[in-house]
Amino acid sequence: MRDQMQFTLSDIAASLGVEVMGNGDIDLVGAAEPGDAGPDQLALAMDPKYADGIARGRARAALLWVGADWQALGLEGAICLNRGKAAMPLLTRALDPGLGIAEGIHPTAVVDDTAQIGPGARIGPLAVIGANVTIGARATIAPHASVGYGTVIGDDLVLHPGARIAHLCTIGDRYIGQSNSVVGGDGFSYVTLDKESAVESLRGGMAEGEKAVAVEGSHHWARVHSLGGVEIGDDVELGASSTIDRGTIRATRIGRGTKIDCQVQVGHNADVGEDVMMCGNVGVSGSARIGNRVVLGGKVGVSDNIFIGDDVIAGGGTNIYTNVPAGRAVLGSPAVKIETEMAIRRELRRLPRLAEALRELQKTVSKLVDKD
Known part of the structure; x- marks a missing residue:
């Protein structure tokens, strides 16, 4: 050009x-x-x-x-x-005109002396690059973006204004982080020290088929620190204001070619496959495993510790509480086969007519009873 x-x-x-x-x-x-x-x-x-x-x-x-x-x-x-x-x-x-950042390192950017930046970098005003960071060739880092210590990133990085990559993460080539996206924030992980929490008790009891009864009494939450990082493959994009939490012990993983829309949350220890697409407001809970080429529509929720097989498609607003086998299209809350959910919705539309017919039947029966 x-x-x-x-x-x-x-x-x-x-x-x-x-x-x-x-x-x-x-x-x-x-x-x-x-x-x-x-x-x-x-x-x-x-x-x-x-x-x-x-x-x-x-x-x-x-x-x-x-x-x-x-x-x-x-x-x-x-x-x-x-x-x-x-x-x-x-x-x-x-x-695409790009982000308009001149080649070189802006005088107001803070780049640690131990950081290794590949040739052709464009680092904008007030960007911060931590100690022992390695970034490949042709990186574009916009104003106010930051990369934490010890992180390793491949070639052709693009960080939009305010994007964050935390410490000790590993990211492949051609990563794009939109504004205010965060890779490697601490996971949301807490336990109670004095006794089992109400949530644990309730969940365990329901798993055993017992009646759901909440535990009474106070307890205090103790923070579980996130010692794992985040590992991201090549050609991954993270949308604006989306987050990928670091793992507790092992890394949270995002596979090659995965595209994540705005305002998406990927919890700690999650393992996401290749070429996955997550649309806006998706929430993936901790330790969930998602296969390759999965598509999660807007506002899909995925429970923790479950597995979603390859090539699954989940329609917008679906809540996935249990494992989903490969190749299935699901919809609804809880998620069921899409044809089952559509049948349910057709029947729901008939409910007002059925209710009216039931009321008329009750009136008829009442009159017959009164005559007797």
């Missing part, structure tokens, strides 16, 4: 590995939806249903579907792709 925010249609085509149709020298500064695109923006119309938008806009160039008649659409140049959505990662990466 000739400049971070100025490029040609040919530049975009080269980044996508395709040929340009028409004029490849059109200067562009960004991308836009077809109806909003100006003459210096690439119109994104990857499906025929978006063709009308091109006429409403002023785009000279567009990203189109294969077989599109770009000249009939009034364009000067175009790029055509079989599956436009698949091009979005490459396209948006090519157009």
Whole structure:
């Protein structure tokens, strides 16, 4: 690309590995939806249903579907792709202006003398890098971000403003930490010293099939310190204000390629597989184990010490209290097969009519009884 925010249609085509149709020298500064695109923006119309938008806009160039008649659409140049959505990662990466941090270490950043920072680093104002930290090449660390002592991170790190990585963590290449994300905060782990807590007693009794009775009396919580770290594979992203707690003794683990949305909590000792996707407000309790390619929709809750198999999909708002076998799609609270939950919801919608029918039946029976 000739400049971070100025490029040609040919530049975009080269980044996508395709040929340009028409004029490849059109200067562009960004991308836009077809109806909003100006003459210096690439119109994104990857499906025929978006063709009308091109006429409403002023785009000279567009990203189109294969077989599109770009000249009939009034364009000067175009790029055509079989599956436009698949091009979005490459396209948006090519157009991303980045965090605007100059190469080098800002004078106000605090970098310990023992830290090893790879070549090509961009470290912004008031960032803090602790002792014995190792960071690979081409790191981008925004203002107010921090990395704790003894942590080892691979190449192409990106930390947005205010992102935190605590001490003694291990992270692979191409990690992205959005603003206010935290890797390696202490786990939420407490025990009572004088006697069994009410929670322990209640849980143990219910597991044995006994009646649930809370224990009376006061007790005090003693903090269990988190001695383990966090181990994160390559190509992991952590969303804004999301947290991954460090383990109690062993490390909390996040597998390669996992993507975590905003405001997600991963508890201590959890073991998350590869290419997992967790949407906003997911909560994973401590010591839960999650397989590969699992998708957890928004507000999914996962109980502690359970296992979720590979390729499980949990719909939004699902609460998972027990193990889920591989390949299952679940929904509801408690989680059941998605087809079972949909059947339950259909029956729930019928309840008002059933209740009214029951009331009418009661009236009829009452009248018959009165006659007798």
